[in-house]
Amino acid sequence: MTDKASEGRPDPDLSRRRGRGPGPKVARRPVLVLALAGLCLLFLGACASRPWSKLSYGGPPGPRPIEPLMPAERSAPAPPAPSAPSADTEPEEGEAAAAADRPEAGELPRVFELTRDAALVTALVNNPGLEVARFAPRIAGMAVPEELAVFDPRLTSTTLYEQGNRRLTAIQSLTFRPLGGAADEQGVVGPPFDFDRQTLNLSATLSSLFPSGTGIAFSGVVDRSDTNFTPRQYEGAWSLEVNQPLLEGRGSEVNLIALHQARNRAVQSEWQVRQAVLDLVAEVERSYWELALAQRVVAIREAGVELAAEQLALNEDLVDSGRAARSAVLSARAEQASRRADLEAARGEARASSERMLRLLNPPRAGRFGGDAVVRAVDTPKAERMEPDADASLHRALERRPEVFRDRIETVNRRLDVTAAQDALKPEVDLVAAYDRTSLGSELGDGLNDLFDSTRFDRYRLVLEVEVPLVGRGELARYRSARLSELRAEALLEDTALRVAEEVRRAVIGVETEWARVEATAEAVASREEELRIERERYEAGEGRNLDVLAIQRLLVEARVAAATATVRYLQALTDLDRAEGTLLEERGIALAGVRPDPESIPGKKVPGD
Secondary structure, three states, X not given: OOOOOOOOOOOHHHHHHHOOOOOOOOOOOHHHHHHHHHHHHHHHHHHHOOOHHHOOOOOOOOOOOOOOOOHHHHOOOOOOOOOOOOOOOOOOOOHHHHHHHOOOOOOOOOEEEEOHHHHHHHHHHHOHHHHHHHHHHHHHHOHHHHHHHHHOOEEEEEEEEEEEEEEEEEEEEEEEOOOOOOOEEEEEEEEEEEEEEEEEEEEXXXXXXXXXXXXXXXXXXXXXXXXXXXXXXXEEEEEEEEEEEOOOOOOHHHHOHHHHHHHHHHHHHHHHHHHHHHHHHXXXXXXXXXXXXXXXXXXXXXXXXXXXXXXXXXXXXXXXXXXXXXXXXHHHHHHHHHHHHHHHHHHHHHHHHHHHHHHHHXXXXXXXXXXXXXXXXXXXXXXXXXXXXXXXXXXXHHHHOHHXXXXXXXXXXXXXXXXXXXXXXXXXXXEEEEEEEEEEEOOHHHHHHHHHHOOOOEEEEEEEEEEOOOOOHHHHHHHHHHHHHHHHHHHHHHHHHHHHHHHHHHHHXXXXXXXXXXXXXXXXXXXXXXXXXXXXXXXXXXOOOHHHHHHHHHHHHHHHHHHHHHXXXXXXHHHHHHHHHOOHHHHOOOOOOOOOOOHHHOOOOOOOOO
């Protein structure tokens, strides 16, 4: 018969091997525990206070407040000096119209005069849609530090305290050995006893993942154990473990895919902002020239009314002198009324064009200009011949158009997805190397000294972990899906390039066509002016007819309207060509901070094995 420890009684050797026990708070030696906890908190606070701007990415810029930039506010506050009525001012208004245009003290002028460049700047500053688009790069840029954070070192610290009291029953083991027979072991219940245990465990782990796929973890633990059956014991341990993937997940080409894709998406969002700015500038410039055309048509219609008034006065003199019939006066009055109707229609179109410009300019406060505010274009449309080169324009468009660049980046990201899916097809083979050291003592110093200067309790481990899917349908399906997405992105890029090429060639044709119209309408105006001069001389000499003069005047007015329209359409065609090339912003001196125009600056563009 031999005695053994009871089944419910803890094994002290097992406790030392485990090195820790459950439980939360410290009961004894609070100074030591608080000091260790304070050091852990200080270390965590130092790690948390490290500014993320020190990362290699550098971080996106913060929100930039947009201040309203109104050209009228930059002009002198004094009202303009009164001038003679221009072609845009109704002759009958005179000084009253000029006085009505002057702003009161502290108010913006109701007539808002702008150059083309001032209109562009005003729209860029005040347009709300553009301000919304500006947030996209900042939001997308936040994904870059998120992906970089995967490789940041992590510190995990745990403080455990356990205190418990259990009532256990001792069991004695009795062994019987009959003569000539095998031993028979039986248990006999002994008297119950109380088992008290206190355990304090402090542990910390510092781990990090590297772009090569290598994972490193350094751990340390200190354990104190007290029971009413054993003396106090201190156990310390530290370990170093390195995990290196050999197939799947090996190499920076695979582990940096998410980071490359995040950076590419940030660049994509920058080009989305460029697209929004490009569209806005093109729309504002086209609307500006449309307003200038409407103002020019008003001036032409006013001149046409004056021609009719001159013909009416001439006919009245001829009727009074008996050299013309009364019907000549009536026909001249009818023509004058008809031209006044055309003038009112032109003024209405000018007001509508002004309202469109106000919408694009978008003043900071809706009622700032007042209900009768008018935008007036200062620049006079002038056509200067430009001979576009279709091939050169197409080359610039394929390098500068935001749509092409976004689709190219999308194609790169889809290729990165294929690379990641190819890596997932490989089996998981990881090589794990670990080294740890433990120490044991009745005092805290005894339990920690051997951690650094004794190799009696060293242990080495080398593990090869292999995981191979027997079917792998999920990985294969993801690879096929990534490959199809890549082919779709390439087809979309090709389709975008074809659409851009068509748009460029149509813009080139538009420029050439509108210039031909400019030349033809200019010749028509010169011919009509000469024809009117000759016919008026014949009519005054009594050889021509009143209706012929009135008809030629109308034809002259329409020829001038056609010439002004051709000039503006030519300027708009040049705007469309610059937009089709993607060079409109540079041609207008507009630079966007953060947008990379160089196609070679795509992060992650070069894919291994591509």
